[in-house]
Amino acid sequence: MEPQLTVSVADEVATVVIDHPAKRNAMTAGMWRSLPGLLAPLAADPAVRALVLTGAGPTFCAGADISTLGEPGDDQQTLATLAEEALAAFPKPTLAAVRGYCVGGGSQLAAACDLRFAEEGARFGVTPAKLGIVYPASSTRRLTALVGPSAAKYLLFSGELIDTERALRTGLVDEVLPAGELGERVAEFTRTLVSRSLLTQAAAKEFANGRTDRDAHWAGRAHGSDDTAEGVAAFLERRPPRFTYGR
Numbered sequence: 693m694e695p696q697l698t699v700s701v702a703d704e705v706a707t708v709v710i711d712h713p714a715k716r717n718a719m720t721a722g723m724w725r726s727l728p729g730l731l732a733p734l735a736a737d738p739a740v741r742a743l744v745l746t747g748a749g750p751t752f753c754a755g756a757d758i759s760t761l762g763e764p765g766d767d768q769q770t771l772a773t774l775a776e777e778a779l780a781a782f783p784k785p786t787l788a789a790v791r792g793y794c795v796g797g798g799s800q801l802a803a804a805c806d807l808r809f810a811e812e813g814a815r816f817g818v819t820p821a822k823l824g825i826v827y828p829a830s831s832t833r834r835l836t837a838l839v840g841p842s843a844a845k846y847l848l849f850s851g852e853l854i855d856t857e858r859a860l861r862t863g864l865v866d867e868v869l870p871a872g873e874l875g876e877r878v879a880e881f882t883r884t885l886v887s888r889s890l891l892t893q894a895a896a897k898e899f900a901n902g903r904t905d906r907d908a909h910w911a912g913r914a915h916g917s918d919d920t921a922e923g924v925a926a927f928l929e930r931r932p933p934r935f936t937y938g939r
Contacts, residue, residue: 695720695757697730698748704741704886706734709748710798716754717747719797724756724771728778735783738939741886743782744878745805746789747798755796755819772797773828779804780834780901783894784938785885789878790814790865795853803834806897808865809881810856811874816864817853839863889919891937913937 695712708730710717734740747753756768779786779801788794788802790810795817802808802816810816818835820827827848836844843862847854856868869877885893895910914920917937926933 695723697723697726699730699734701734701737701740703883704739705882706737706740706743708743708745710746710753710801711748712757713749713751715757715759716751716793717749717798718754718757719768719772719775719801720757721768721771724768724775724797727775731778731782740784741890741938742785742787742882744787744789744882745779745801746878747791749792751792752788752790752794752814753798753801754793755798758823769825769828772800773830776800776804776828776831776834783897784890785893785897787878787882787885789874790816791874793817793853795819799835800831803831803838803864809867809869809874809878810859810865811869812856812871814856814859814865814868815853816847816856816859817851818847819851821849822851887932887935889923889933889935889937891917891919891935894938 693711695715698709698711700707710719710723712718712720712723734743756772785807786805788805788808790802790808791814793815794802794810795815796819799816799818818827832844832848835847839847839862856865859865860868867877891913895913898906919935919937922935923933
């Protein structure tokens with residue numbers, strides 16, 4: 693099977709699967725290149741209210757496919773950065789579901805998601821120092837925002853892999869699940885996400901990611917939305933809300 697990214701949509705959740713099992717789901721230049729174009733229609737689709745990124749089989753992503761790094765015409769680092777930025781800019785909640793290795797470009801993609809849930813036994817590493825590659829400034833800032841300067845330097849300077857216990861302690865992951873329970877927990881949590889107000893989530897995502905010039909924009913969106921009235925009515929009537937923003 694050719695290396696590829698596959699997409700499915702069910703129950704208002706899009707699932708993107710990194711599928712290259714022969715190389716532990718390493719990303720080829722073509723896979724990096726395809727990700728922004730794959731995300732754009734999902735961002736615009738009102739039937740999608742959250743996105744899960746995961747890997748096929750027992751591995752999330754072992755990084756870039758090193759065997760293709762020297763191929764002419766394919767600057768994998770530039771392609772990876774563009775793919776990472778497209779994922780980080782996705783306007784709806786994103787969650788990385790991690791099993792096995794999440795290394796190099798895999799960690800870059802996971803860090804670009806809003807949240808990261810991992811199965812016990814997963815291993816994380818940021819490995820450009822093993823290849824003499826300068827990690828992009830945007831990726832370094834994103835990693836530092838997640839784990840803090842000291843932990844980011846530990847990962848970047850050493851290239852060593854860390855386990856889920858350390859990843860959870862440093863903030864690289866948000867939840868760690870026992871073997872066999874990751875899928876169920878991700879499904880449960882994404883059901884929660886799609887039941888909440890996308891208006892709230894989209895604004896919070898921008899603010900948390902450092903946008904400080906959009907208060908007026910989101911105030912206008914809120915004024916033109918029925919989500920606030922629906923949330924209050926549902927609370928008073930003791931029923932689940934039916935939010936309509938983005939639908």
